[in-house]
Amino acid sequence: MRRLRIAILDLVTNEVPMHSLYGRVMNPNLAGIMPQVLGVWCEQLGHEVRFVCYTGFENLMQELPANIDLIFVAAFTQAAQLAYALSNLFRSRGAITVLGGPHARSYPEDAQKYFDYVCGFTDRAVLDDVLRECVPHRPLGCYVSAARQPTEFPYLEQRWKYIEPTLAKAPIFKVVPMIGSLGCPYTCNFCIDSTVDYQPLSFTQLAADLRFLLTKMKRPIVGWHDPNFGVRFDDYMNAIESSVPPNRMRHMAEMSLSLLSEPRLRRLKQNGFQAILPGVESWYEMGNKSKTRRTGIDKVEQVADHVNMILRYIPYLQANFVLGLDGDQGAEPFELTKQFVDLAPGAFPAYSLLSAFGRATPMNLDYQRAGRVLPFPFHLLNTVQSMNVRPKQYSWPEFYDHVVDLTRYTFSWRAIGRRFAATKTLIPRWMNLVRGISSEGFGRIHYHKLIRRLLDTDASVRGFMEGETDQIPEFYLSLIRRELGPTHRYLPTGAMSHDPNAFLKAASQAVSTVQPVPRAGRVKGG
Numbered sequence: 001m002r003r004l005r006i007a008i009l010d011l012v013t014n015e016v017p018m019h020s021l022y023g024r025v026m027n028p029n030l031a032g033i034m035p036q037v038l039g040v041w042c043e044q045l046g047h048e049v050r051f052v053c054y055t056g057f058e059n060l061m062q063e064l065p066a067n068i069d070l071i072f073v074a075a076f077t078q079a080a081q082l083a084y085a086l087s088n089l090f091r092s093r094g095a096i097t098v099l100g101g102p103h104a105r106s107y108p109e110d111a112q113k114y115f116d117y118v119c120g121f122t123d124r125a126v127l128d129d130v131l132r133e134c135v136p137h138r139p140l141g142c143y144v145s146a147a148r149q150p151t152e153f154p155y156l157e158q159r160w161k162y163i164e165p166t167l168a169k170a171p172i173f174k175v176v177p178m179i180g181s182l183g184c185p186y187t188c189n190f191c192i193d194s195t196v197d198y199q200p201l202s203f204t205q206l207a208a209d210l211r212f213l214l215t216k217m218k219r220p221i222v223g224w225h226d227p228n229f230g231v232r233f234d235d236y237m238n239a240i241e242s243s244v245p246p247n248r249m250r251h252m253a254e255m256s257l258s259l260l261s262e263p264r265l266r267r268l269k270q271n272g273f274q275a276i277l278p279g280v281e282s283w284y285e286m287g288n289k290s291k292t293r294r295t296g297i298d299k300v301e302q303v304a305d306h307v308n309m310i311l312r313y314i315p316y317l318q319a320n321f322v323l324g325l326d327g328d329q330g331a332e333p334f335e336l337t338k339q340f341v342d343l344a345p346g347a348f349p350a351y352s353l354l355s356a357f358g359r360a361t362p363m364n365l366d367y368q369r370a371g372r373v374l375p376f377p378f379h380l381l382n383t384v385q386s387m388n389v390r391p392k393q394y395s396w397p398e399f400y401d402h403v404v405d406l407t408r409y410t411f412s413w414r415a416i417g418r419r420f421a422a423t424k425t426l427i428p429r430w431m432n433l434v435r436g437i438s439s440e441g442f443g444r445i446h447y448h449k450l451i452r453r454l455l456d457t458d459a460s461v462r463g464f465m466e467g468e469t470d471q472i473p474e475f476y477l478s479l480i481r482r483e484l485g486p487t488h489r490y491l492p493t494g495a496m497s498h499d500p501n502a503f504l505k506a507a508s509q510a511v512s513t514v515q516p517v518p519r520a521g522r523v524k525g526g
């Protein structure tokens, strides 16, 4: 195979350039693992790699070499328009472009219009196929996917050359991305991993990675990217205890409440776990994540007790909620969340607006069948700036009234003060304060209030959100233009719009450009 000049671009944000202080502190800590994995694999296959993690503050045009054969772009859906613009630019310079990551998994049909290759599950063999072929696929890109998630990743030591320069951009604290498992044994129907088998990676490798990390940093912080950390709880703890002396490492992880019993919390504390991000989601639905059969105020009290117990062992807890689920009705769900804010003052509540990411979950087919999915531009699909499913039980003004009210309550000076007082450890305490008064707290109150006002005053916004027109309102277009900055001019014609029902159409057609993945072997389409 010819030696290729390859660029790998991890798009951690979609703003060019970014201005937020919070983004400067946090974004280098949001980098993905897979772009680093690809870097290692490409070099092992004999190619030359230029790696860039775009955190919002680099000069993208200067960082990326003009003279490359192929570029890999890793993008969440919120970075899709930026990715499409960059693909267009690099194609015009003669490069082959490849997209992977959550957007490619969620909206492959759309991404095929703008990239030569669109990757689903990606293992070494898929990578090898793409690099061996490396030809333009236009107008429709080629969809490639392994039948399942990879069974192994390179060691941390091999990924380190890509991690180190990314973390060098983090001014205050640095989070090292690690992963010990893929998929999940649970089947929450709103989750991308509900249909992906749980699969632990090698615990021997994990222990070796942790030992290596201690040679690089004095008291590292590890951010676990496992969809549900700790399913094989004892194996993880054994790996950590066998390789990390007490007080030498700190950890952050997403874990279900159901996995967080008191004996386990004791062990997590001993092993330096500092932040846990469990999902509560709703007081009426999705009980299987928090493993409670209760609903309403009973569930609020039970979850608040559980959260307060966790906070006795773990200094930082972010409780994740989804707003606008079909099971919610009237003011009650929002009022219950306010009660939770009062009963568990030390938790940081994170609210996501219900979002149906293309083919990410089986449940999205139901929303599409009901004609409820709106064609909000991808750039706005980050669970905050837009909700692309029309609510079942609320009118839009009613819904946004509740969202504004809840957000205001959660980030009132009273609640921020109580959160500050209830958090005993220094960094978590300031973290809660900064998040509350920056874009995540005050910023969101401001943004949701703006949308609520536009629902009354801007007919184009109201008509779009009611599903009466596909015409994207000027308010959103100018916001996107502003955030894409100089890259906006490379956005191909038509790339601001997408078919919100592509998954449903593909599911009901015999021939699709994205074939269902068979049990074994690799798949190509398009």
Ligand code: B12
Pocket: 011, 012, 013, 029, 030, 031, 032, 033, 034, 035, 038, 072, 073, 074, 075, 076, 077, 078, 098, 099, 100, 101, 102, 103, 105, 106, 119, 120, 121, 122, 123, 148, 149, 150, 179, 182, 190, 191, 192, 193, 224, 225, 226, 227, 254, 357, 360, 382, 383, 384
């Ligand atoms: C860990 C995680 C994070 C971490 C790390 C993010 C990161 N950079 O990877 C943190 C906490 C930072 C995070 C933040 C966010 N997240 Co998140 N996160 C996850 C989670 C739990 C696991 C993803 C993961 O790493 N899996 C392990 C990897 C190895 O597997 P994989 O992602 O399936 O990747 C495979 C393929 O996609 C492919 N691949 C992946 N990347 C690439 C890149 C290239 C170039 C190629 C060729 C292939 C390829 O190869 C892999 C192996 O097969 C998922 C939920 C889930 N259960 O999967 C949500 C998820 C990915 N997040 C989501 C969202 C919405 C967000 C936020 C926007 C939330 C917010 N409002 O801030 C931010 C965006 C951050 C960003 N970087 O832009 C959505 C994405 C939906 C979408 N289509 O965009 C998900 C699916 C959850 C959901 N709500 O449904 N997240």
Ligand code: SF4
Pocket: 183, 184, 185, 186, 187, 188, 191, 192, 193, 194, 227, 228, 256, 279, 289
């Ligand atoms: S427990 Fe978490 S990772 Fe597992 S299916 Fe449910 S939401 Fe997804």
